[in-house]
Amino acid sequence: MPQPPSAGPPRTGSPPRGVFTALARLTGGRPRLLLAFTLVLLVGAVVLGGGVADRLRSGGSGGVVDPASESSFAAEVLEREFPGARPNLVLLARTGGSVDDAQSARAGAELAAQLADIPLISGVTSYWDARTPALRSKDGTQALIVARIDGDELAAERTLKDRIVPAFDGARGPLEVRIGGSVAVQQEQQTFIADDLIRAELIALPITLIILMVVFGSAVAALLPIGIGVIAILGTNAVLRIITEFTDVSIFASNLTTALGLGLAIDYALLIVRRYREELKGGRAGPDALAVTLNTAGRTVLFSAATVAVSLAAMMVFPLYFLRSLAYAGISVVVLAAVAALLVLPALLAVLGPRIDAWDIRRLVRRRSAPPKERREGEGWARLARGVMRRAPLVATGTLAVLLLLGAPFLNVDFGTADYRQLPTSAESRVVQESVRDDFEGSPTGTVDIVAQDADAAALDTYAQRISTLPGVLRVDGPGGRYTDGERSGPAQPARTSDRVTHLTAVPALEPISAGAKDLVREVRAVDAPFRADVSGTTAALIDTQSAIGRGLPWAVGIIVLATLVLVFLLTGSVLVPVQAVLLNALSLTAMLGAVVWVFQDGNLSGVLGFTPTGSIETALPVLMFCLAFGLSMDYGVFLLSRIKEERDRQPDHASAVVEGIRGTGGVITAAAVVLAVVMVAIGSSRITNTKMLGLGVALAILMDAMVIRTLLVPAVLRLTGKATWWAPKPLRRLHDRFGISEGGPVSAPAAPDAPAGPPGAEQVDPAEPRVAAGTNAPG
Known part of the structure; x- marks a missing residue:
């Protein structure tokens, strides 16, 4: 050419x-x-790099939390001492009648047992086994099975995708099961x-x-x-x-x-x-x-x-x-x-x-149209610049305003934290989380977790009672029992104690990322205790972030x-x-x-x-x-x-x-x-x-x-x-x-001898001929 x-x-x-x-x-x-x-x-x-997408993490709680924070420390203790205490998997079971019917109860118990047999699954709790009111919907047509998938984020997502979704999602006898929880949200x-x-x-x-x-x-x-x-x-x-x-x-x-x-x-x-x-x-x-x-x-x-x-x-x-x-x-x-x-x-x-x-x-365009009028390249930008500079005070003030x-x-x-509402409204895990939020009392996956160390029973009892009186707290669960409005309202839960560590759970009546929930966590952290108490959970992690x-x-x-x-x-x-x-x-x-x-x-x-x-x-x-x-x-x-x-x-x-x-x-x-x-x-x-x-x-x-x-x-x-x-x-x-x-030196030839005479200025420069003077830095 x-x-x-x-x-x-x-x-x-x-x-x-x-x-x-x-x-x-x-x-x-x-x-x-x-x-x-x-x-x-x-x-x-x-x-x-072909398989890199499978190794990237979808931004679970660790992705936006300071690993040296109080909430991270408490979460690590819970993972170590109470592996199933923080559920990240929710099975929402819906029936046309009541979840208390014999047929529904039998199917629900079988689902919970089947789930517990899967490797890396711990802490399986179902409504039909525990009879916990928080796991039953207000109208009685839905119930929850909650559990934790152990392992890191990638292992948990593989377990969900390969073992849980194929075995549980969809119709299971009289129950229609849908899968939610933080792992499902991250997977979707x-x-x-x-x-x-x-x-x-x-x-x-x-x-x-x-x-x-x-x-x-x-x-x-x-x-x-x-x-x-x-x-x-x-x-x-x-x-x-x-x-x-x-x-x-x-x-x-x-x-x-x-x-x-x-x-x-x-x-x-x-x-x-x-x-x-x-x-x-x-x-x-x-x-x-x-x-x-x-x-x-x-x-x-x-x-x-x-x-x-x-x-x-x-x-x-x-x-x-x-x-x-x-x-x-x-x-x-x-x-x-x-x-x-x-x-x-x-x-x-x-x-x-x-x-x-x-x-x-452009050659094709020129063949089919009249020749364009000759004009300097970039003249429109030059006119704009001249106009702006003539009215510099007005343009600067107006633009700044x-x-x-x-x-x-x-x-x-x-500022808040991402949750299931990041997903489209049709996403199954979002549908489950919204149902848990709207149809159940409290949230079994949005609790305030408290890790107490070296605490005696009497001090724990007093501490739990005080936490249960805080505005926005529905109840507190601890080894001494359940506490509501400063009074014991349920039986003891000895499984919440391991060696010198105790796990208490405050169930809030608030959205986890709301301003009220953040105030609640700050109030919980401000409660004096004669032992070390570290607070974790979604809201605590947000505050630490x-x-x-x-x-x-x-x-x-x-x-x-x-x-x-x-x-x-x-x-x-x-x-x-x-x-x-x-x-x-x-x-x-x-x-x-x-x-x-x-x-x-x-x-x-x-x-x-x-x-x-x-x-x-x-x-x-x-x-x-x-x-x-x-x-x-x-x-x-x-x-x-x-x-x-x-x-x-x-x-x-x-x-x-x-x-x-x-x-x-x-x-x-x-x-x-x-x-x-x-x-x-x-x-x-x-x-x-x-x-x-x-x-x-x-x-x-x-x-x-x-x-x-x-x-x-x-x-x-x-x-x-x-x-x-x-x-x-x-x-x-x-x-x-x-x-x-x-x-470091000239890169363009000097101007031709017949260059137009006149004072130096914009009108003497041919923009089609970019030049670089010695010792300057030229753009492209």
């Missing part, structure tokens, strides 16, 4: 020497060998997430390909970013499979892997492919075009990946494996996306050369802010620009956080989006969304700031540099943001509420950042700060000169 016509004078300047030029020689020297090696690694990644959640993830990929990939074909015009060029995204996803699955050998990894890591792997790889590939095509059209030969591309767009990709990785790494300060495992997944996929973009993609470009413009769909208004609902956030996040949040924010300040300083050499980047990035998240509360907590649009509002937000999820969205916002911030810095180094006029920077990056940032938003919206189509919130919330943050912050607030603020934007004290300036990120 003939080389495309040059968009200007030929670029003949030698690429600078350095790591990226050496990388270009490596990838462009023997590209087919590198691609063959990549294919072998990819096949290995497919084999290794995992199934829905896996199915939804496949559907999200089928939605995102075709739409992304169409967008890329519109952006590039060439089908070949559009397919390259998709290929890099697939490499990143498959590679991360293999990495996660290895990580699961050493630590727990949440099932939500698969969603994060798909979203980031596809989104970031496409962003990075978009940047590199776009720059490579420009260099070819500018007249450079293939090897030089590749070297210039890696020294400009490649360097920006590396810097951007570092900012995203640092933001995700901040989640590792939290003790919750839910957040830590997502940090592992996120860092892995970011690194692999950057490596694929810097190694595999250049090899593909070296093989394709000018054929990257093959299958040009709107963003703060959108974020206001977050001031009323109420909130405390752990509260302790870790300042450290996480500090890591993100400090790393951002340092990295942006190394990029720009300015003191003010890093501060602006942090503040504007934070503002870009206000709409996301406000929308999360307004929609998912308060229930607005719940009918349209198809979820059940719970009146609270999963405690750990906003932390994940903040770290993820902040990193992605910095990704686009780097694209823009590096181009503005390049223009600022080339010309003294600050305003013109801002205009040209937005002209050169407005299109690529918008295209990248739309692609990533499409991926996140596809993730947000999940039937699991938390996954829906993650996808839609981050998509909103991405679009707000690209289309509001980068196009309105950034140029307005830079216009207000003026030349002071680039100020730095002399010691820091010397530090930047020595360690700052720079190209």
